[in-house]
Amino acid sequence: MSKKTTISIVIILVLFVANEAQAAKDGYILKRLARLEYGSGKDQIGLLDVPDIPRSGPESFWVNDKGEIYICDTVNASIKQFSPDGKFLNEYPMGFNCSDLAVGEEGNLFVLDRSRRLLHQFTKDEKQAAVQLIDRQLMERADILSFSGNKLVMISVEQEEHEIGEFKDGKFLLLERTNSQGKKGIMGRKQTRFLTIKTHSKRGEIGILGKEGEIQKKITLPVEQVASIVFLGQDDKGNFYIQVERTKAEGIGINLSVYCLDSEGSVDSVIENIPNNYLVWTAKLLQVNANGDIYQVLPIREGVEINVWMRSKSK
């Protein structure tokens, strides 16, 4: 090993330790579960990077409560499954380009084919169970698949949940027609609906909604220059997580951070400076699971990183 290489390794280790220490101070520990190479192999993720052709890569991902990560390998027209520690587990060939996906705890796999406005349901045995045509108007406004209780929903940019299907008698059934009439707010795990608001003054607010969709409580985050604010989810303890993009002071670049608020709406901790050098367009940036762990599938130039901010035990 050359001297230059040794120095580089030392620097990298120092930076890594420093990063870990900062995360621990905030109540979170960053772990990089994997950095996947681009390619068409089973444990690789496809990247289309040709001049003057829109760069394309993994457009979405899903993390179940076990910590298993499913990645839309859009370019390779498949779903890749990884273990909680980032090891490749499985590949599900789709035959179409995945735009988004959601995985039920019972093993049902729901995959969105945006170009054809189709939602595909695959059962645990990898058999295709159903295909649903998404209403065009809905597809125009909604791009995220999620679960709201026992229902599968698409979340629109107006932050309305549109029911796609639900569990009945132990089986998951897609509706014959997608529901273009949405329900305001995004449901957390504690039957509470949330609405995020970017104010005219570029501040971020969170509205906690009542049964009729009215804002019962409004929480203002202590941030400015908000570019976007998104409800990520709620953990089993009732803490909820807000993803915030902020423009940098000099007007160039974006900061990505996550605010963790307790069930009373007080900011519990903040994860700042989340890497966000996304190489390609993605349907989602981050996802939170039941433990409050925050996952990121980040396609960067060097590959696809699977990062997780693990919530410390005390939290």
Added chain:
Amino acid sequence: MNTVNNMQSVRILIVVILIGLIPPWSSNEAMAWNGEPWGDMSRVEIVSRADQMIDSTWSPLNTIYNFGYESTYHYFYAGTTYTGEAYSQCPIQDTWAEFYQEVTTTSGGTTYYGNDCSGFVSICWKLGDRYNTTMFESDATSSGGYVDSLGPIGSCATAGLIIGDACVRSGDHIILYLESASGGRMRSMEQTPWTTQRKYWYWSSLDGAPYLDGYRPIRRRLLAGETLSVSLTAQPASGTAPLNVNLTADVSGTASGTINYSFWWNCNDLSTSVSYVSSVCGDPWNSTYGAKFDGIWDDPKTVNHIYSSPGTYSAKVIAERGSAPPAENRFTITVNPPPDTTPPTVAITSPTSNPTYSTSSSPLSIGGTASDNVGVTQVTWSNNRGGSGTCSGTTSWSAIGITLYSGQNVITVTAWDAANNTATDTLTVTYTPPDTTPPTVTITNPTSNPTYLTSNSTISIGGTASDNIGVTQVTWSNDRGGSGTCSGTTSWSASGIALYTGQNVITVTGWDASNNTATDILTVTYTQQTTYTLSLTSADSGSIRVNGALHSLPWSELFAAGANVTLEAVADTGWQFAQWNGDLSGSTNPTSILMNGNKNIWIDFIQLWHYLHVNSSPITGVEIESTHWGSSTNYTMAAPEIGIIDLNAPQYVGSGESRMCFNGWTGSVTSSNTYIEFTMNEDKTITANYVSDPEISDWHSPTETGVPYNEWHDPEKAYSTNNQYTWRTYSDLGRFSSEQSYKNFSFNIYPGSIINGIEVQVEGYIDSSIDNAIRITLFGEGGGTSSQKSIAFGTSETTETYGSPSDLWGIDWFPDDFTNANFGVNVVGYAGNSIAKQYVDHIQVKVYYTTLEGDLDGDGAVNFTDYAIFADNWMDDTCCDPDWCGGTDFDHSGSVDMLNLAAFARYWLEGI
């Protein structure tokens, strides 16, 4: 690219090569878009072009396949409807019209119908040439050309993108900006495999790696009608001085780039020229006049200013941006003086300035004055019983039509100023509603009937009237003529009302204070035909019944000539009819009289009398009193039939041994009381009875001498007072001697009487003044001798009395001791130191005694008859003078008790 595995790189390279080998002059080339005449266009046209390519649907005539990832082509199948123009990475780009023409006529196979991302934007922007992403970046970073840069790479989020602007990453991708979605994400219009579409972008995917792979915000040049407007708001817009105000300018429009803000705190000029306005309203760089910010991206922009003085201000802003004309806006700010806390004043002056007012009129009108240090804004009124309103005027105000309610109405008038300070004044109005209840009036005289017949040319009327409040007057009117006011109100009369032959309707009207009236009508028929007056009178006690109707006397009324009137004299109690007098005679009752002229009749009634005979027994001449005629003895008196007569007999008559005691009334009235009352409803004979009740004897003289004892001469001369003396000469000096007794005093003491005392009276003298005395002793049948008493005579004749009413001389006496002839007085003389003569004119004895107690019936014995009387009064505790409960209360204690019983027992069976 060095991290992409080698195999993938190879495949991509093959694709690029293949693309490069595809002849651009394919069968569809003639229809390809390669630029348009360059010139102005609007954002609306940009969006319209994009929408057409995104939202239009198409179906290929035959299945075609375009460029796909790696070596895979993407198929569009015949018969399937697709939305949005197909992606095709080819130097020749299709507009929507070209694309649609091609796909609907295609023979299928490998085609390059459609456009790619940069072709899509080139077409939307109607560029003069087909640009790729590298060309967009190059043009944006150099002068001239088709596009301008809105900021450096990585500044899409802050560039203030407007619809139709774009973000480009050289060699990769370009998207059009459509809108900012909920939560702040960006929504794009773009050509991305496999069809045109709108997508939602996180800013991280655009600006996340600005120095490596970021996007640059760009804008088409020559955007026609680039506009700019600015709105100005103030928060707060009004308030009390000093007022701290945030002025916020918010720009809108199609203009882009940094903004110049020029604020003025107070400027009414409408110009959009900063230099001109500065000359008019002051330099905004000077904080005295305003504030200025140049070349900033802030939108909106807020500045703060404190308005110190009250007033109305027009804040102004001019915004300058890009090539758009400057825009201006103004906002009016009202700065109020400190709050007015001084209340106004208000006073009610009409109908009174007093706090209370009484009226019977409703509605009420009020008025008054008000004042305030700033100004009275309005005056309102309210009635606590209901109703409210706003008064007319302020400093001088009035209100009309205030409805009053019966009783007390508190009218509150409130004056207001602009600061809502208030002052009130109240007027308590007592409202008495008008009296609408009419009185009543009734004619009772000369008749209560509605009609009346008279032959008199005048008439007097009278009657009664009443009202819930009060009758104020009573008037009369005759429909034939004449009217007047009656005397009195509730009891009224009018006299001398002239009558006219025939029917006269006399209307009597009762009035109250509210001019409510009531009438009664008497129709009087005045006839010239003959009528006569029947007048009846009497000096006695009685009344008259005329044709069955009873009238008090005197009484008179008119009767038509020839009327036969039935009369019946009715005597009062104690009286009886005697006879008719005057125009009627005789004693027939009832009777009748023919009215053939005026008739005057008087009636005699006589009073019924009874005789009372009063006497006494066994003695006569006892004065018996009566409140009606005083005292008299044995008389006969006439008394009215109905009269209460009282008689009062004396308890005792006479004295000494002849005293008599009242013993009850007998005859028509029986009573043991001396005072009686009775009704003289018949002749009565009443006797006052007396019984003997002596209590002291008379002086009794002896009628017989007893022991003749030497020296007393002519002892019988002591029997009476006649100045004939029995005398003696004392020779036996120094001792009593020469005893002489006298007896047979002829007493008659009531048996059983109690002897209380004995007095012996001796009249005599001595012929010289010597030491002398006589000694008297009493003796009786039993031979007992009393104690002795001595007395000395003087030389003049004197009458000396020995003993007293209570002196029993030392022994017990009984009545028969005195009635016995052997009762006597023994006289013994005494000479002290010289011889002298003693002369005795007479000797008398008097006995004091009390009549035997227990002999209640006076029969001289205390026997069972007396016991029955005693028992009848036993325990009566109401005894008083004179009867003292029938004589049984012997000790006059007021009650017949055990002491009286003991006394009664003491003499039980005495006298038998």
